[in-house]
Amino acid sequence: MTLPSRQALVPFVSVENMMRLVLHVGIEQMMVELTHAIEADFRRWPAFDKTPRVASHSDIGVIELMPTSDGQHYGFKYVNGHPGNMRQGLQAVTAFGVLADVATGYPLLLSEMTILTALRTAATSAMAAKWLAPRDARVMAMIGNGAQAEFQALAMKTVCGIEEVRLYDIDPAATRKCAANLAGRGLRVVSCDTAEQAVLGAQIITTCTADKQYATILTDNLVGGGVHINAVGGDCPGKTELHRDILLRAGIFVEYPPQTRIEGEIQALDPDHPVTELWQVIAGEAPGRTDAGQVTLFDSFGFAIEDFSALRHILKRLEGTEFFLELDMIADPDDPRDLFGMIIRSEGQ
Ligand SMILES: NC(=O)c1ccc[n+]([C@@H]2O[C@H](COP(=O)([O-])OP(=O)(O)OC[C@H]3O[C@@H](n4cnc5c(N)ncnc54)[C@H](O)[C@@H]3O)[C@@H](O)[C@H]2O)c1
Numbered sequence: 204m205t206l207p208s209r210q211a212l213v214p215f216v217s218v219e220n221m222m223r224l225v226l227h228v229g230i231e232q233m234m235v236e237l238t239h240a241i242e243a244d245f246r247r248w249p250a251f252d253k254t255p256r257v258a259s260h261s262d263i264g265v266i267e268l269m270p271t272s273d274g275q276h277y278g279f280k281y282v283n284g285h286p287g288n289m290r291q292g293l294q295a296v297t298a299f300g301v302l303a304d305v306a307t308g309y310p311l312l313l314s315e316m317t318i319l320t321a322l323r324t325a326a327t328s329a330m331a332a333k334w335l336a337p338r339d340a341r342v343m344a345m346i347g348n349g350a351q352a353e354f355q356a357l358a359m360k361t362v363c364g365i366e367e368v369r370l371y372d373i374d375p376a377a378t379r380k381c382a383a384n385l386a387g388r389g390l391r392v393v394s395c396d397t398a399e400q401a402v403l404g405a406q407i408i409t410t411c412t413a414d415k416q417y418a419t420i421l422t423d424n425l426v427g428g429g430v431h432i433n434a435v436g437g438d439c440p441g442k443t444e445l446h447r448d449i450l451l452r453a454g455i456f457v458e459y460p461p462q463t464r465i466e467g468e469i470q471a472l473d474p475d476h477p478v479t480e481l482w483q484v485i486a487g488e489a490p491g492r493t494d495a496g497q498v499t500l501f502d503s504f505g506f507a508i509e510d511f512s513a514l515r516h517i518l519k520r521l522e523g524t525e526f527f528l529e530l531d532m533i534a535d536p537d538d539p540r541d542l543f544g545m546i547i548r549s550e551g552q
Contacts, residue, residue: 207535208535211532211535212533213530213533214312214529215312215314215530216313216314216315220527220528224524225322233322234325234326234362237326237516238326238330240512241326241512242485245481245486245508246482252273253459258439263287264286264415267283268281269505269506271507271511273511275305276302276303276304276511277304278515279507279510280299280300280320282297282298282320283298284413284439286414286415287415289349289413294350295413296320298315298316298317299314299315300514302515302518310532312514316510319510323513324355325358325359328358328433329359330362330485331456331503332362332433333363334491335431337406337430337495342405343356343368343407344395345409346371346409346421347377348374349412351435352411353381356368367391367393368393369400370395371394371401408421408431408432410436413436415441416441417443417471418443419446420436423448423452428498434467434468434501437504438466438503440466442466443468449500450500454497455476455479455502457478457502457503458505460480462506468500479491481501
């Protein structure tokens with residue numbers, strides 16, 4: 204059997220190895236590192252190729268490709284969103300991704316991204332809150348206590364200093380699961396019976412529910428002044444979480460307007476409703492929160508650059524570890540023009 208060449212081998216991070224890597228680094232430390240990696244890339248936003256993700260919708264979900272490049276590296280993520288999957292014992296969101304070298308086009312990394320998406324989504328929320336939430340925010344409401352929830356709460360604790368998380372889900376079993384997972388992690392955890400109870404005293408409200416419809420997880424009367432909202436779950440045409448009146452009085456911050464206007468909460472608004480791109484706040488080109496009483500909204504859908512940053516960080520973090528396998532993924536004959544000959548010569552070996 205001929206051994207594959209060095210260039211044929213691509214590091215692959217399986218789910219098992221991603222879990223080992225995350226535990227090795229520490230979940231909270233990993234979220235801090237991802238926040239820094241994403242923030243560094245938001246700061247150089249104009250350097251990236253940007254395009255709305257390529258979505259294939261069905262009645263019950265969506266499958267999407269999310270590509271971007273900074274001219275040196277190219278990355279893409281495959282991701283699905285199927286809110287009904289949970290009822291069949293499946294994840295609503297699963298993902299994997301590739302990072303490649305632009306100079307040769309050869310892949311540098313293939314990775315699971317279901318766990319990595321949860322980590323990078325939480326890191327992105329925390330990064331946005333760091334720039335937009337009131338400075339003294341210590342209490343957070345977490346509405347929707349599914350797969351993403353614990354990541355969101357822990358990132359807010361580690362990056363923004365949140366001390367209390369108030370949980371609410373229409374399914375009390377989800378809240379029980381979330382509270383049990385967060386126990387002993389340095390947060391005061393309060394389980395609530397209604398969204399109204401959850402937002403009491405919260406300066407940060409994160410909505411992270413899954414339902415393919417125009418839902419109203421938060422009504423206008425629930426949102427007081429000086430609050431920062433992270434709307435994570437509205438990320439598809441026809442899938443939103445906030446009442447329109449909240450949007451009309453909030454300072455709205457987004458990742459990439461051409462995609463947010465199709466997929467974010469602001470699909471409910473006029474196409475020219477003013478929004479600020481979050482990268483501009485981070486790069487010092489636009490103001491963030493303008494006064495203590497302002498309601499700020501990070502209308503997040505998850506942009507390709509966040510995945511790109513996460514993949515690059517994982518590649519760096521793999522150095523010197525054993526948390527990957529090498530996949531014989533790229534056909535790489537000694538003579539690049541002799542692809543056919545490589546097959547023939549392998550016969551009987
Ligand atoms: N913005 C992003 O970058 C990003 C990234 C990942 C996931 N998401 C989105 O986040 C959402 C949550 O993902 P997940 O993996 O945690 O899903 P999940 O199915 O594991 O959890 C969703 C939870 O929401 C609860 N829920 C549904 N309707 C509700 C309501 N009206 N009030 C309160 N709770 C309600 C469900 O009971 C469930 O526990 C999905 O919509 C997903 O598409 C966004």
